[in-house]
Amino acid sequence: MQSIEQAFAQTHTRIDAALAKAGRPPKSAQLLAVSKTKPAHMIETLAGLGQRAFGENYVSEGIEKIQALASLPLEWHFIGPIQSNKTRAIASAFDWVHSVDRIKLITRLAEQRPTDLPPLNVLIQVNLDGETQKAGCAPEDIEALAEAIDQAPSLCLRGLMAIPAPRTEYADQLAVFERLKHLYDQLKLKHPSVDTLSAGMSDDLEAAIAAGATLVRIGSALFGPRASA
Ligand SMILES: *Cc1c(COP(=O)(O)O)cnc(C)c1O
Numbered sequence: 001m002q003s004i005e006q007a008f009a010q011t012h013t014r015i016d017a018a019l020a021k022a023g024r025p026p027k028s029a030q031l032l033a034v035s036k037t038k039p040a041h042m043i044e045t046l047a048g049l050g051q052r053a054f055g056e057n058y059v060s061e062g063i064e065k066i067q068a069l070a071s072l073p074l075e076w077h078f079i080g081p082i083q084s085n086k087t088r089a090i091a092s093a094f095d096w097v098h099s100v101d102r103i104k105l106i107t108r109l110a111e112q113r114p115t116d117l118p119p120l121n122v123l124i125q126v127n128l129d130g131e132t133q134k135a136g137c138a139p140e141d142i143e144a145l146a147e148a149i150d151q152a153p154s155l156c157l158r159g160l161m162a163i164p165a166p167r168t169e170y171a172d173q174l175a176v177f178e179r180l181k182h183l184y185d186q187l188k189l190k191h192p193s194v195d196t197l198s199a200g201m202s203d204d205l206e207a208a209i210a211a212g213a214t215l216v217r218i219g220s221a222l223f224g225p226r227a228s229a
Helices: 004-021 040-048 059-068 084-093 103-112 139-150 170-190 205-211
Strands: 030-034 053-056 075-078 096-100 120-125 155-161 196-198 215-218
Touching: 004 030, 004 040, 004 205, 040 059, 053 059, 059 075, 059 084, 084 103, 096 103, 096 155, 103 120, 103 139, 103 155, 120 139, 120 196, 139 155, 139 170, 155 170, 170 196, 170 205, 196 215, 205 215
Parallel strands: 030 053, 030 215, 053 075, 075 096, 096 120, 120 155, 155 196
Antiparallel strands: none
């Protein structure tokens, strides 16, 4: 089996090649290492290789790792579905949240972000597949959510996130990420703090980068397959 060092190098090679192919500047897409279900020692190994940003999907699992690794200068992103009774824990422990898709969550996160911390970085999750997938707002709801985030001093609107339904063909992956990029460009015109498009996972990072992703969320290609839940 591939070592985590090899997987890390190979993931960077994929990102660099995709950026070059798209004619984009080196380093214009960052790597978010998705460490859900993986132990803290693997995060420590990646941190030793220079990785700073880690993504977690489950609140209590994420907080355990954040506390265990508090001595390292890491940046923690919450990327899973949000239950409203978990907003306080998310607002207290994480630096970023990618999965905001309704006003109620914005109100709660804004109130619950501790005042001694910098603003919580927020991405609006968009559903690009209509009814086939539950999480994420409809494209026409993005602007109202963005305005609500802008009004909260404890939150900072950074951009959009999406998890398209899996598509096997590159052209189909590209088409859906291009729809997302168009929504992102419209949002950016009205909201100057927007600078992050979170799109692309282990199986579709090339298409996401071709479409303009600035942050790719990579789990299994870095850490190996997850045991199915
Ligand atoms: C698990 C997960 C990922 C990483 O998926 P891989 O296919 O393992 O790279 C990315 N984003 C979200 C929201 C996830 O839940």
